[in-house]
Amino acid sequence: MLKNVDPLLNADVLYALRAMGHGDELIICDANFPADSVARATVFGKLLRIDGADAPRAIRAVLSVLPLDTFVDDPALRMEVVGEPSTIPAVQREAQAEVNAAEGRELPFKSIERFAFYERARQAYCVIATGEQRGYGCFVFKKGVMLAPDAPRNPNS
Template sequence: MNRNRLLNAQLSHAIASMGHGDLMIICDAGFPIPSTTWRIDLAITPDVPDLETVLAPIAANFITEKVSFAEEIKVHNKPLLAKVERLFSGAEFAPIPHATILSEMAAKAKVIVRTGAFDPWGNILLYSGVDVPQWFNKPGVVAPDYYARKM
């Protein structure tokens, strides 16, 4: 049995399959997932599971370099923004237009995880990073400034 707290086999596989810079979207129940994208559908009923229930174990098991979300969330869903900022506190935050998430970003995602969330603008984009202390730990290797801050 797995030692970590993430028990969903598909989600564990998706995280293990991510490379540096790959995009994973954790979306609400109404997100238009392209038919060609790897989909992990966790939705059961409205708000089951909710975004925080899905994001928390992902945050604990996924090295997230950057997090994007709809610009609209800053004004129209501050409670969700606070959860995202708390869960991914070490990541860069880069808001983008909601229309861009629904179109271009959905097509670029390696995997999209659908929740049961009924959360306005509840689509969170997670960009895979690297374990900086592990990656730059060999003698003579010097981390660039961007990564040195994360050492």
């Protein structure tokens, strides 16, 4: 165990999150997502797992150490419900609450069509599979930077 590190963050996940650079993207997905095959196409090249946790809980763990990108308009995306792009299922509402809490502000998810999500996931740095059993528990997060206190800030943040 480490102090102040969420116990869901295993060594492999911590390694990948630390290795990511500004602008790299990670996928947090549900149990229905083709995680293993998609993960093989990513930069990291293998599937990471946070088993035994639903997607919102995994998001809380990841965002406890991962800054979101403040230099882009949409650093957090959700997979759209097929045929109902404006529908936001409970798992996505719960995930939204975790993002807002981590950021200390409202940061609405942008939606992305299912097949566009799959393609974007293949271009990501890594994929983290969760134990989420509800559908549409799939998200993209773009890593930001940790700036020194005297560094210039992005006006969007």
